Amino acid sequence: MRHPSDDFATEVGEPCLYTFTAHLPFPLGIPDHLAHRLGLSTPYADPDDAVIFGPQVTVDIRVFTVETPGLPLWPTGTHAALKRFYDYELEGDHETRIAEDALTAHDQWVTLETPSAPTAEELEKDDPAFAFHRCLSAFNLFLRGVQAATRDVRIRPISSHDLRPLVIVGAMVPSRPWKLLTELLMHPEARPDPLPPEGGPSPKHSSTRD
Numbered sequence: 550m551r552h553p554s555d556d557f558a559t560e561v562g563e564p565c566l567y568t569f570t571a572h573l574p575f576p577l578g579i580p581d582h583l584a585h586r587l588g589l590s591t592p593y594a595d596p597d598d599a600v601i602f603g604p605q606v607t608v609d610i611r612v613f614t615v616e617t618p619g620l621p622l623w624p625t626g627t628h629a630a631l632k633r634f635y636d637y638e639l640e641g642d643h644e645t646r647i648a649e650d651a652l653t654a655h656d657q658w659v660t661l662e663t664p665s666a667p668t669a670e671e672l673e674k675d676d677p678a679f680a681f682h683r684c685l686s687a688f689n690l691f692l693r694g695v696q697a698a699t700r701d702v703r704i705r706p707i708s709s710h711d712l713r714p715l716v717i718v719g720a721m722v723p724s725r726p727w728k729l730l731t732e733l734l735m736h737p738e739a740r741p742d743p744l745p746p747e748g749g750p751s752p753k754h755s756s757t758r759d
Contacts, residue, residue: 552667576655598666608687615656619646
């Protein structure tokens with residue numbers, strides 16, 4: 550059964566697995582070769598979808614880690630800041646990394662895969678992104694489990710804001726290459742972190758130094 554708000558169903562043309570790929574705001578420390586599957590208790594709205602995808606609605610989770618030797622020595626803008634404040638030219642490359650033989654930075658990505666068929670509960674909602682919201686909810690359950698197992702305070706449930714600026718949406722159909730559907734912008738109305746508050750500081754609280 551097609552969800553009435555699912556615009557991708559026409560483009561794909563047949564039942565598929567929707568995929569959502571995004572950069573994580575923190576590393577999970579999970580090896581790339583492990584795959585994880587969460588089964589949901591809510592059944593498909595159409596029993597025939599269980600014949601196609603299996604009896605249980607699922608969300609599959611995989612990660613990919615980009616490893617870079619060492620850690621950055623200088624925060625972004627260090628050289629420019631010292632030049633601005635003190636007219637001081639800091640020696641050395643601003644991209645210098647430390648402990649390259651002992652430490653490795655882990656930049657982690659995740660992909661979430663789920664059947665394109667809606668559940669009865671999802672069918673009641675006019676939600677074009679029902680599959681994405683299903684995946685995000687399941688992934689947060691997974692993150693709670695990882696946090697409990699590792700006790701790493703960096704690991705926490707996330708919202709769609711944490712996946713800015715975008716999530717890459719695709720489709721998987723058996724015996725066909727993965728298909729790119731779109732780039733889903735995450736809260737384009739939100740001001741990116743590097744931008745200052747709209748309107749700037751209040752004049753009475755600002756100051757200048759000659």
